[in-house]
Amino acid sequence: MEQKKETLLEIHDLSVSFRMYDHGLEQKDLKAISDLHLTVHSGEIVAIAGSSGSGKSLLASAILDILPDNATVQGHMHYKGQELTRERQKQLRGTKIALVPQSVAYLDPLMKIGPQADGHYKPKPTEKRRKLFERFQLPEHTEKLYPFQLSGGMARRVLVSTALITDAELIIADEPTPGMSLEQALEALRMFREMADEGKAVILITHDMDLAFEFADRVAVFYAGTTVETALASDFKTGPEALRHPYSKALWKALPQNGFEPIPGFQPYAGSLPKGCLFAPRCPYKTEQCEKQVPPVREIRGGEVRCYHGA
Ligand SMILES: Nc1ncnc2c1ncn2[C@@H]1O[C@H](COP(=O)(O)OP(=O)(O)OP(=O)(O)O)[C@@H](O)[C@H]1O
Numbered sequence: 001m002e003q004k005k006e007t008l009l010e011i012h013d014l015s016v017s018f019r020m021y022d023h024g025l026e027q028k029d030l031k032a033i034s035d036l037h038l039t040v041h042s043g044e045i046v047a048i049a050g051s052s053g054s055g056k057s058l059l060a061s062a063i064l065d066i067l068p069d070n071a072t073v074q075g076h077m078h079y080k081g082q083e084l085t086r087e088r089q090k091q092l093r094g095t096k097i098a099l100v101p102q103s104v105a106y107l108d109p110l111m112k113i114g115p116q117a118d119g120h121y122k123p124k125p126t127e128k129r130r131k132l133f134e135r136f137q138l139p140e141h142t143e144k145l146y147p148f149q150l151s152g153g154m155a156r157r158v159l160v161s162t163a164l165i166t167d168a169e170l171i172i173a174d175e176p177t178p179g180m181s182l183e184q185a186l187e188a189l190r191m192f193r194e195m196a197d198e199g200k201a202v203i204l205i206t207h208d209m210d211l212a213f214e215f216a217d218r219v220a221v222f223y224a225g226t227t228v229e230t231a232l233a234s235d236f237k238t239g240p241e242a243l244r245h246p247y248s249k250a251l252w253k254a255l256p257q258n259g260f261e262p263i264p265g266f267q268p269y270a271g272s273l274p275k276g277c278l279f280a281p282r283c284p285y286k287t288e289q290c291e292k293q294v295p296p297v298r299e300i301r302g303g304e305v306r307c308y309h310g311a
Protein backbone atom coordinates (compact mmCIF):
# COMPACT_ATOMS: atom_id res chain seq x y z
CA MET A 1 0.00 0.00 0.00
CA GLU A 2 1.34 3.41 -0.92
CA GLN A 3 1.74 5.50 2.23
CA LYS A 4 1.83 9.27 2.36
CA LYS A 5 5.46 10.20 2.91
CA GLU A 6 5.80 12.52 5.83
CA THR A 7 9.10 14.02 6.94
CA LEU A 8 9.65 12.42 10.29
CA LEU A 9 13.08 13.62 11.27
CA GLU A 10 15.02 16.53 9.88
CA ILE A 11 18.53 17.37 10.98
CA HIS A 12 20.40 20.44 9.77
CA ASP A 13 23.93 21.62 10.49
CA LEU A 14 24.22 19.45 13.56
CA SER A 15 27.44 19.58 15.52
CA VAL A 16 28.47 17.71 18.65
CA SER A 17 31.56 18.77 20.58
CA PHE A 18 33.21 17.33 23.66
CA ARG A 19 34.90 19.48 26.26
CA MET A 20 38.13 17.71 27.11
CA TYR A 21 41.10 18.44 29.35
CA ASP A 22 44.13 18.90 27.18
CA HIS A 23 47.37 19.81 28.95
CA GLY A 24 46.81 19.85 32.69
CA LEU A 25 43.82 22.09 33.33
CA GLU A 26 43.60 23.51 29.82
CA GLN A 27 40.35 22.66 28.11
CA LYS A 28 39.80 21.91 24.46
CA ASP A 29 36.71 21.23 22.35
CA LEU A 30 36.71 18.13 20.18
CA LYS A 31 34.25 18.41 17.30
CA ALA A 32 33.08 14.86 16.72
CA ILE A 33 30.11 15.80 14.50
CA SER A 34 30.05 18.83 12.22
CA ASP A 35 27.61 20.27 9.65
CA LEU A 36 25.64 17.04 9.60
CA HIS A 37 22.43 16.81 7.54
CA LEU A 38 19.96 13.95 7.58
CA THR A 39 16.29 13.62 6.65
CA VAL A 40 14.15 10.58 7.39
CA HIS A 41 10.66 10.15 5.93
CA SER A 42 7.98 7.85 7.18
CA GLY A 43 7.95 4.61 5.20
CA GLU A 44 11.67 4.38 4.69
CA ILE A 45 14.78 2.69 5.99
CA VAL A 46 17.76 5.03 5.90
CA ALA A 47 21.06 3.25 6.33
CA ILE A 48 24.05 5.06 7.74
CA ALA A 49 27.37 3.85 6.41
CA GLY A 50 30.76 5.07 7.50
CA SER A 51 33.91 3.80 9.08
CA SER A 52 34.50 3.44 12.80
CA GLY A 53 34.59 6.81 14.53
CA SER A 54 32.60 8.63 11.81
CA GLY A 55 29.91 9.70 14.31
CA LYS A 56 27.15 7.16 13.68
CA SER A 57 26.47 6.25 17.31
CA LEU A 58 26.90 9.84 18.42
CA LEU A 59 24.15 10.88 16.04
CA ALA A 60 21.84 8.29 17.62
CA SER A 61 22.69 9.65 21.08
CA ALA A 62 22.17 13.24 19.93
CA ILE A 63 18.71 12.45 18.55
CA LEU A 64 17.72 10.81 21.82
CA ASP A 65 19.56 13.29 24.08
CA ILE A 66 21.61 10.60 25.79
CA LEU A 67 25.04 12.12 25.16
CA PRO A 68 27.57 12.37 27.99
CA ASP A 69 27.47 15.55 30.12
CA ASN A 70 30.58 17.07 28.56
CA ALA A 71 28.95 17.13 25.11
CA THR A 72 27.52 20.28 23.49
CA VAL A 73 25.00 20.02 20.68
CA GLN A 74 24.37 22.77 18.12
CA GLY A 75 22.18 22.91 15.05
CA HIS A 76 18.59 22.04 14.26
CA MET A 77 16.63 18.86 14.79
CA HIS A 78 12.95 18.67 13.94
CA TYR A 79 10.63 15.77 14.54
CA LYS A 80 7.32 15.83 12.65
CA GLY A 81 7.89 19.48 11.86
CA GLN A 82 8.43 20.59 15.45
CA GLU A 83 11.70 21.45 17.08
CA LEU A 84 13.19 18.55 18.99
CA THR A 85 13.64 20.18 22.37
CA ARG A 86 15.11 18.29 25.32
CA GLU A 87 11.67 17.99 26.81
CA ARG A 88 10.34 16.45 23.61
CA GLN A 89 13.31 14.13 23.31
CA LYS A 90 12.54 12.86 26.80
CA GLN A 91 8.89 12.26 25.86
CA LEU A 92 9.71 10.49 22.61
CA ARG A 93 12.64 8.40 23.87
CA GLY A 94 11.64 4.78 24.32
CA THR A 95 8.07 5.49 23.23
CA LYS A 96 7.94 7.03 19.74
CA ILE A 97 11.68 6.79 19.06
CA ALA A 98 13.30 3.52 20.11
CA LEU A 99 16.97 2.65 20.11
CA VAL A 100 18.61 -0.69 19.43
CA PRO A 101 21.86 0.16 21.22
CA GLN A 102 25.23 -0.79 19.75
CA SER A 103 26.39 -2.30 23.03
CA VAL A 104 24.69 -5.27 24.68
CA ALA A 105 25.86 -3.70 27.97
CA TYR A 106 22.64 -1.64 27.77
CA LEU A 107 20.75 -4.62 29.16
CA ASP A 108 20.09 -4.35 32.89
CA PRO A 109 22.25 -7.11 34.41
CA LEU A 110 19.93 -7.55 37.40
CA MET A 111 16.67 -7.99 35.54
CA LYS A 112 15.32 -11.09 33.82
CA ILE A 113 15.01 -10.82 30.05
CA GLY A 114 11.21 -11.21 29.81
CA PRO A 115 10.18 -8.36 32.14
CA GLN A 116 13.05 -6.28 30.83
CA ALA A 117 11.90 -6.58 27.22
CA ASP A 118 8.25 -5.96 28.23
CA GLY A 119 9.25 -2.60 29.71
CA HIS A 120 6.84 -0.29 31.49
CA TYR A 121 3.95 -0.75 29.12
CA LYS A 122 0.48 -1.43 30.40
CA PRO A 123 -1.01 -3.86 29.64
CA LYS A 124 2.20 -5.89 29.47
CA PRO A 125 3.05 -6.77 25.86
CA THR A 126 3.98 -10.33 26.83
CA GLU A 127 2.23 -12.03 23.92
CA LYS A 128 3.72 -9.67 21.34
CA ARG A 129 7.13 -10.21 22.90
CA ARG A 130 6.82 -13.99 22.83
CA LYS A 131 5.95 -13.88 19.12
CA LEU A 132 8.97 -11.69 18.42
CA PHE A 133 11.24 -14.00 20.42
CA GLU A 134 9.91 -16.91 18.39
CA ARG A 135 10.58 -15.15 15.09
CA PHE A 136 14.11 -14.58 16.33
CA GLN A 137 14.60 -18.24 17.30
CA LEU A 138 14.99 -17.33 20.97
CA PRO A 139 13.95 -20.39 23.01
CA GLU A 140 10.98 -20.00 25.33
CA HIS A 141 13.02 -20.10 28.52
CA THR A 142 15.03 -17.03 27.37
CA GLU A 143 12.54 -14.82 29.20
CA LYS A 144 13.61 -16.34 32.52
CA LEU A 145 17.33 -15.77 31.94
CA TYR A 146 19.54 -12.90 33.11
CA PRO A 147 21.64 -11.01 30.52
CA PHE A 148 24.90 -12.74 31.57
CA GLN A 149 23.35 -16.07 30.57
CA LEU A 150 22.87 -14.97 26.94
CA SER A 151 25.33 -15.30 24.08
CA GLY A 152 26.21 -12.08 22.24
CA GLY A 153 23.92 -12.99 19.35
CA MET A 154 21.01 -13.79 21.68
CA ALA A 155 21.49 -10.49 23.49
CA ARG A 156 21.30 -8.64 20.14
CA ARG A 157 18.10 -10.44 19.20
CA VAL A 158 16.64 -9.47 22.59
CA LEU A 159 17.63 -5.83 22.00
CA VAL A 160 16.01 -5.77 18.56
CA SER A 161 12.85 -7.42 19.95
CA THR A 162 12.77 -4.89 22.80
CA ALA A 163 12.74 -2.02 20.30
CA LEU A 164 10.10 -3.70 18.12
CA ILE A 165 7.79 -4.26 21.11
CA THR A 166 7.39 -0.50 21.53
CA ASP A 167 4.97 1.45 19.37
CA ALA A 168 7.85 3.46 18.03
CA GLU A 169 7.42 5.45 14.82
CA LEU A 170 11.17 5.57 14.42
CA ILE A 171 13.67 2.89 15.36
CA ILE A 172 17.34 3.76 15.44
CA ALA A 173 19.15 0.44 15.13
CA ASP A 174 22.86 0.82 15.90
CA GLU A 175 24.68 -2.22 14.50
CA PRO A 176 21.82 -4.60 15.28
CA THR A 177 23.11 -7.75 13.59
CA PRO A 178 26.61 -8.75 14.82
CA GLY A 179 26.60 -12.23 16.32
CA MET A 180 23.38 -13.15 14.51
CA SER A 181 23.25 -15.90 11.91
CA LEU A 182 22.54 -14.72 8.37
CA GLU A 183 18.97 -16.02 8.67
CA GLN A 184 18.43 -14.10 11.94
CA ALA A 185 19.97 -10.94 10.51
CA LEU A 186 17.70 -11.20 7.47
CA GLU A 187 14.71 -11.70 9.77
CA ALA A 188 15.65 -8.53 11.70
CA LEU A 189 15.89 -6.59 8.46
CA ARG A 190 12.60 -8.01 7.22
CA MET A 191 10.95 -6.84 10.43
CA PHE A 192 12.38 -3.36 9.94
CA ARG A 193 11.08 -3.44 6.36
CA GLU A 194 7.61 -4.41 7.63
CA MET A 195 7.73 -1.51 10.07
CA ALA A 196 8.68 0.91 7.34
CA ASP A 197 5.96 -0.46 5.06
CA GLU A 198 3.46 0.28 7.83
CA GLY A 199 4.47 3.95 7.52
CA LYS A 200 7.07 4.03 10.28
CA ALA A 201 10.79 4.51 9.74
CA VAL A 202 14.15 3.00 10.60
CA ILE A 203 17.63 4.45 10.80
CA LEU A 204 19.93 1.50 10.26
CA ILE A 205 23.52 2.00 11.34
CA THR A 206 25.55 -0.83 9.91
CA HIS A 207 28.93 -2.00 8.69
CA ASP A 208 27.19 -4.65 6.65
CA MET A 209 26.89 -2.77 3.39
CA ASP A 210 25.26 -5.68 1.55
CA LEU A 211 22.37 -5.76 4.01
CA ALA A 212 22.13 -1.97 3.87
CA PHE A 213 21.94 -1.85 0.07
CA GLU A 214 19.43 -4.66 -0.03
CA PHE A 215 16.96 -3.41 2.59
CA ALA A 216 17.44 0.35 2.81
CA ASP A 217 15.75 2.92 0.63
CA ARG A 218 18.49 5.50 1.03
CA VAL A 219 22.04 5.42 2.33
CA ALA A 220 23.73 8.31 4.13
CA VAL A 221 27.51 8.15 4.00
CA PHE A 222 29.28 9.55 7.06
CA TYR A 223 32.87 10.70 7.10
CA ALA A 224 34.65 12.27 10.09
CA GLY A 225 31.34 13.31 11.66
CA THR A 226 29.61 14.74 8.63
CA THR A 227 27.27 13.48 5.89
CA VAL A 228 29.25 13.55 2.67
CA GLU A 229 26.50 12.01 0.54
CA THR A 230 22.93 10.74 0.73
CA ALA A 231 22.00 8.49 -2.16
CA LEU A 232 19.34 6.01 -3.13
CA ALA A 233 20.37 2.52 -2.05
CA SER A 234 19.96 1.52 -5.70
CA ASP A 235 22.77 3.96 -6.65
CA PHE A 236 25.11 1.89 -4.50
CA LYS A 237 23.98 -1.25 -6.28
CA THR A 238 24.64 0.39 -9.66
CA GLY A 239 28.20 1.33 -8.72
CA PRO A 240 30.56 4.31 -8.47
CA GLU A 241 29.27 5.97 -11.64
CA ALA A 242 25.88 6.46 -9.93
CA LEU A 243 27.47 7.94 -6.77
CA ARG A 244 28.38 11.58 -6.26
CA HIS A 245 31.13 11.95 -3.65
CA PRO A 246 34.73 10.76 -4.10
CA TYR A 247 34.54 9.11 -0.66
CA SER A 248 31.35 7.17 -1.48
CA LYS A 249 32.96 5.97 -4.70
CA ALA A 250 36.10 4.95 -2.80
CA LEU A 251 34.00 3.23 -0.14
CA TRP A 252 32.24 1.24 -2.85
CA LYS A 253 35.57 0.16 -4.36
CA ALA A 254 36.83 -0.84 -0.90
CA LEU A 255 34.08 -3.47 -0.54
CA PRO A 256 35.36 -7.05 -0.78
CA GLN A 257 33.09 -7.86 -3.72
CA ASN A 258 34.31 -4.79 -5.62
CA GLY A 259 38.02 -5.41 -5.39
CA PHE A 260 38.90 -4.46 -1.80
CA GLU A 261 40.75 -1.38 -2.99
CA PRO A 262 41.99 0.48 0.11
CA ILE A 263 41.56 4.25 0.48
CA PRO A 264 44.98 5.82 1.10
CA GLY A 265 45.30 7.95 4.25
CA PHE A 266 43.28 8.16 7.44
CA GLN A 267 40.01 9.67 8.61
CA PRO A 268 40.96 12.83 10.54
CA TYR A 269 40.71 12.81 14.32
CA ALA A 270 38.04 15.05 15.92
CA GLY A 271 40.80 17.16 17.54
CA SER A 272 42.52 18.04 14.26
CA LEU A 273 39.93 18.47 11.56
CA PRO A 274 40.94 20.17 8.32
CA LYS A 275 39.53 23.66 7.76
CA GLY A 276 37.62 23.05 4.54
CA CYS A 277 36.22 19.78 3.19
CA LEU A 278 36.91 17.04 5.73
CA PHE A 279 37.81 14.58 2.96
CA ALA A 280 40.18 16.97 1.13
CA PRO A 281 43.43 15.56 2.61
CA ARG A 282 42.64 12.18 1.00
CA CYS A 283 40.84 13.40 -2.09
CA PRO A 284 42.45 12.98 -5.52
CA TYR A 285 40.24 15.77 -6.92
CA LYS A 286 40.88 18.45 -4.28
CA THR A 287 41.45 22.04 -5.34
CA GLU A 288 42.43 25.12 -3.36
CA GLN A 289 38.79 25.90 -2.63
CA CYS A 290 38.27 22.49 -0.98
CA GLU A 291 41.03 23.20 1.52
CA LYS A 292 39.69 26.66 2.39
CA GLN A 293 35.95 26.27 2.80
CA VAL A 294 33.51 23.55 3.79
CA PRO A 295 31.52 22.74 0.64
CA PRO A 296 27.75 23.34 0.80
CA VAL A 297 25.23 20.53 0.37
CA ARG A 298 24.13 20.25 -3.26
CA GLU A 299 21.35 18.25 -4.81
CA ILE A 300 22.47 16.16 -7.74
CA ARG A 301 20.43 13.49 -9.53
CA GLY A 302 18.06 12.97 -6.61
CA GLY A 303 20.84 12.68 -4.03
CA GLU A 304 22.68 15.14 -1.80
CA VAL A 305 26.40 15.67 -1.81
CA ARG A 306 28.79 17.91 0.13
CA CYS A 307 31.49 18.37 -2.49
CA TYR A 308 32.48 21.15 -4.93
CA HIS A 309 33.35 18.60 -7.60
CA GLY A 310 30.69 15.93 -7.07
CA ALA A 311 28.77 15.26 -10.26
N1 LIG B 1 32.39 10.44 25.23
C1 LIG B 1 33.20 10.93 24.29
N2 LIG B 1 34.14 11.82 24.59
C2 LIG B 1 34.96 12.33 23.61
N3 LIG B 1 34.90 11.99 22.32
C3 LIG B 1 33.99 11.07 21.97
C4 LIG B 1 33.08 10.50 22.93
N4 LIG B 1 32.28 9.62 22.28
C5 LIG B 1 32.66 9.66 20.99
N5 LIG B 1 33.67 10.53 20.80
C6 LIG B 1 34.33 10.87 19.52
O1 LIG B 1 33.37 10.81 18.48
C7 LIG B 1 33.83 10.00 17.41
C8 LIG B 1 32.64 9.26 16.82
O2 LIG B 1 32.19 8.26 17.71
P1 LIG B 1 30.99 7.28 17.38
O3 LIG B 1 30.84 6.39 18.54
O4 LIG B 1 29.80 8.05 16.97
O5 LIG B 1 31.57 6.48 16.13
P2 LIG B 1 30.82 5.37 15.25
O6 LIG B 1 30.72 5.91 13.86
O7 LIG B 1 29.57 4.95 15.91
O8 LIG B 1 31.92 4.21 15.26
P3 LIG B 1 31.73 2.60 15.37
O9 LIG B 1 31.45 2.15 13.97
O10 LIG B 1 33.07 2.16 15.84
O11 LIG B 1 30.62 2.33 16.33
C9 LIG B 1 34.90 9.10 18.01
O12 LIG B 1 35.92 8.85 17.10
C10 LIG B 1 35.45 9.94 19.14
O13 LIG B 1 36.50 10.75 18.64
Ligand code: NI
Nearest residue numbers: 056057058102
Ligand atom coordinates in the same frame (compact mmCIF):
# COMPACT_ATOMS: atom_id res chain seq x y z
NI1 NI C 1 28.99 3.22 16.81
